Structures are given as structure tokens and as C-alpha cells.
Amino acid sequence: MTRSATTTWRRVEVVLAPVLLGLLALAAWEAAVVVLELRPFVVPSPSAIGAELTGNVGIIATAALSTALNAWWGLVIGVVGALVAAAVSAAVRTLDEMSAPLAAAAAVVPIVALAPVLYTMFGANVQTARVAIAAIVSFVPVYVNTLRGLRTVAPVHRDLLRAYAATRRQATLTVTLPGALPFFFSGLRVATSLAVISALVAEYFGGPVDGLGKAITSAVSSSNYPLAWAYVVGAVVVGLLFFCGSSGLERAVLHRRSGR
């Protein structure tokens, strides 16, 4: 077998192996539900969930879109805000020292716990509170990581730019920003999944009746467990899409600059 054929087969294997494992797990799950006669509120069978999923694609997609939009706008606002704040903190050291404890505090506060407060603040019939939560949640990791990246300049690079009398602007563009990029992306990766999770969980605490979180609670309260699980599948899809988006962007940017 040629080398390239071998590597192609490897790639197929990489995809195939987890798919196969997943199918096996589903089969085992189905078998367990049937054999052990599990009740749907304990866990419904994959086939029941599948049936609900195909039967309600439209409403599940609508709910998913609503949650995804909240997560998306929260992420955008949070990331832009974090970048601006990191840039300012990097430029003004005292500001950085002042904000460091705040950022650390924000990192440990479970922001979704603020949901009820924010609903009363912004009104329970608009999405603002959910977007705000997703924004605050995604702000923190991006801010912390980017700032660290902006502060991490290798001494030899600093010397190099100084020896060549680079202006502050040149130093920022040629060394500081490119060096901070990988840090930013690792923050973004965390922020992306947190934004989706928090936008969804925020729905449990109130607000308008659209969205996956709301749909899951209402399906459970009307004892339609397979439907609730079908919405969970929708949440998984949204989470995956966000994850793929951010890691795709990361790969595209970090790869392109290394590819040239």
C-alpha cells in the first residue's frame, strides 16, 4: 500500500472509529431500555427520541435558533468588549492591576445565577438578559487570556525590536499582536462553549417562552420525556456548531499565517 493510501485510510479510521463506537453505544442503550423495561422518565429509548426528533424538526430548529442567536450576540458583544478591555489594560498598567482581581472574581462567580436579577432589570419579555449573561460569561476567558498574551513578549524579541528602533506601533503589530493570537483563541474556545451553555441555562430562570431551555422544561413538565431529549439533541447540535465555528476560525487563522 502506498504512503498516501495509508494516510487516507488512517483519516477514515479516525472518523469511522468514533462513529462506530457511537452506534454501538446507541444499540446498547436501546437494548438496555427494552430488556430492563426502563420507564421513559428514567431514560427514553433512542428510537423514541429519534421519532420525536424527526416529527418536530421544525419547532426544535426554531427553539435552537432562538437560543443560538442569544449565545451568538452574547459571544460577539463579550469578545469585542474583552478585546477592547484587554487592549486598554495592556496599554495602561495601573488599570490592569486594578482590574486583575475583578477578572479573577468574575471567573468564579456563576454568572447564570444572576439571571433572575437580570430578568427584573431588563424585563422578562425580552432576550436582553440572556444575551447579557452570555456576554458576561464569554467576556471573562477572552479578556484574561488575551491580556496574558499581550503581556507575554519574549525578552529576546523585545531586545530585537528595540535594537532595530521599532516604534511602539511597529512592535505591537509585528510582535505583540501575533504573539497574543494563540492566547486569544484559547480564550475564545472556552468562551464559545460557555456562551451556549449559559444562554440555554439562563432560560430555566424565566424570560420569554422561546428557546431550547424553555422547551426542555415545558416538555418535562408535560411528561413528554422523549421530546425533552429531542430538544437536548438540538442543544448538542448548537453546541457542536459553535465549537466547530470557533476551532475552524482558529485553525484557519493560525494555520494560514504558518502556511505561507
Next chain:
Amino acid sequence: MNTPAPTRPTAPSAGPADAPAATGTEAHAAPAVEVRGVTRRFSSRSGEVVALSDVDLTVRAGEFVSLIGPSGCGKSTLLRLIADLDEPTAGELAVFGRPPRVARQNHDFGIAFQQAGLLPWRSVRTNVELPLELHGAGRAARRARATELLEMVGLADFAQHLPHQLSGGMQQRVAIARALAERPSLLLMDEPFGALDEMTREHVQTELLRLRAETGAAVVFVTHSIPEAVYLSDRVVVMSARPGQVREVVPVGLGAARDRSDDVREDDAFFDRVRAVREALHGTDGTTPRGVDRR
């Protein structure tokens, strides 16, 4: 020190890449480097270190001077002072008759550090182009110059590679090419060949001599290898540690750089100079300094 700054041809950084190399070194009235009574003390919680104590050194324009001495005797510190990356506690320095700060802002020197210090996200080519880019050279000129330099250090085939795809020695060669990018009239090099294998090392040494003969650049070269210092230099400055001082200056004079070929390495004169430097290093007190490679 008070002589008016000579009108030195500015480094042809912004000009086309094929601009003539820095014209005759004789044009410089002022020496390339002048160090007068320089002391550098570092104080830290654990005490005070006198890295350099009352050091005097003059490097004429176009002259090749090596600094050799035990580890920690202040060679890198001296180089950093010349490059205005650090400031002396006492004493004065001048580069082409001007304060190091002015020389730095005029792009009077190229520098290669003990570590290669390449930017990991830039290709080999764009790393070499960096000084030209910072000083506003045009794209075409940069490309042409980088191609020429990579050819010279034997890395033409690696122009598009990233630094991490290169061996340590290859990275060092890229760093050397970068230091030469602007045809500086002064080159500051801190153990640039430390990471090279013996064969590449000899090759790059000969290249450096050729280049220097072409450009007439003055070189301050830090090394731990006595034969390397002798082969390359017009004068070898032997330093001693704690505190860092100039112990002796050994003139070498193995002929003009352009005539010096590999054969010199087997010359009696060469061995004689090697012995002289070694004796200077070991000093009269008979102690053997550590950290000196006596190959």
C-alpha cells in the same frame, strides 16, 4: 568623543537592495565603538554583581574584534551596552562617535543574539526581511535582499519554512542573515555560531569573513572558542570574570580578511596566536577559567 559626528553614509535600508555596499570604512573618522571606563553593576535582593568594571575598548571602523572570556565575565552585558539595550552604571560609550541611543535610532548596527530569537509565526524569509520592513524598505527590495542573504547562508530552499521546522543551527543562520540585512557598518554578534556543527561553523565563519571584506563592516564578536576568535579577528579581547575586566588584548593579524582562507587554520602563525590567546585566558596566576571551550 567631542569630534563632530562624521557624515556617515546612512545604511542603505530604504534604498534598493542592490545599492552599493557601505562605502569605504576609511570614511569613518570616529571609531565604530568606543568604550571608556564603563562599569555595569546589577543589584538584586541576593546582592550586587559587578558585571563589568572599568572597561576600556576601542573598535576601529571596519575592524573585527572578538570578546572571549569565562562564562559570566560580562561579554553579553558589554554587547548590550553597545547596542543601547542597557545602560552603564558609570562610564561612557560611543558608536561611530555618537551615543549608542542615537546610533540605534539611526540603524547603525545589526545584531545577532545568543538565541536566534526568530519570530515563530513568520517564515524564514520574512524573518530575514524584518529589519528592512521596520525601516520602510519596499517590498521588492526586501525580497531581493532576503533571497540574496538566504542564498549566502545556504538556506535558499527553506525560505518558506517556519522557524520551528529548522534545526537550531539553521535558525542561527537565519538570525545572522537578518543581522546582515541592512548591510550595517557595525555588526554585534553574541556567540552566533554556538549552536552550529563544526563543519557548518567553519563554513559560516569563512562566509562571515568574506562578507565583512565586502561590506567593510566592523564586528564585535562574542565567542567561547579560541580558534574561532583567532581565525576571524583582527584583535582578540580577553576578559576575566568577577569583576568583568579586559585582561589583555591579543593582536592577531593573519592578513586581510579577503585573503584569509581555510588554509590559515593550519598555519603556524595561527597556532601561535591560539597559544597567545590561551595563555592570556589562563592568566599569570595559573587558574583555569571555566566555561571556555579550548578546542
